[in-house]
Amino acid sequence: MVLCMLTGITVIFCSMLGQIINERIDPRLKAAEAAGTSEVTRV
16 A cells, blocks of 8 residues: 555656656747646647
């Protein structure tokens, strides 16, 4: 059970870290955030 919790926390942390890195690298993400849209809703 502890292993499952640690794995979940690690996945969430790495996902957040990846999102932060992508926002710093890709200027389109900042423009979409400023416009109030997201990749998910833009279909």
